[in-house]
Amino acid sequence: MSSALRVAALTIAAAALQSSAHAAGTAPADTRAGTDAAALYRQECGACHTAFAPRLLPPASWNALMNDLPHHFGADASAEPATRRALTSWLASHGSAGRARPEDDRITRSGWFRHEHSEFPADVWSRPSIKSPSNCGACHAGADSGVFDEHDVRIPR
Secondary structure, three states, X not given: OOHHHHHXXXXXXXXXXXXXXXXXXXOOOOOOOOOHHHHHHHHHOOOOOOOOOHXXXXXXXXXXXXXOHHHEOOEOOOOOHHHXXXXXXXXXXXXXXXXXXXXXXXXXXXXXXXXXXXXXXXXXXXXXXXXXOOOHHHOEOOHHHOOOOHHHEOOOO
8 A cells, every 4th residue: 555545544544533532422442552543653753752642641732742743842753744634633532631731732741640750759750761751661661552550660770
C-alpha cells in the first residue's frame, strides 16, 4: 500500500474510532496496540521520545500539541499534513476527556502527575539515571506500553 493510501486509511480509521468513542461517551480502553494509527504514533512520535499513552492528556492538549508541531517543546517535529491529521484525530479520540488541560500541555505539569509523584524530592528528577520527570521509562518499566502500575515502580539511584 502506498504511503498516501496508508495515511488516508489511517485518517478514516481514526475518524471512525473518534465517532465510536463519542457515541459511547468514552474512548476505547486499548490505546496502545492493535491499530495502524497506534503503530504510526509509535513510529512518528516514538522516534524522538516515549510515545506517551494518549490517555495521559485531554483531547484539547493533543489538538494544541499536534497543531503546533514546528514548535514542539523547542524542537521542530513537523509531519506531513495527512500524517498530522491522522495522528491528531487518533490522539484526541484516545485522550482522557475527564482530565484538565495542564499548563503548557505538559503531562508533567498535570494535577494527577504532580499528585502521583508528590512524595519524590526534586533531586530525584536530576539523577543521571532519570534526567527529567518526562523520562517515564526510567522508573516505570511498562511506560512504553502505557502501564504505570505503582507496584511495578523502580526508582533508580
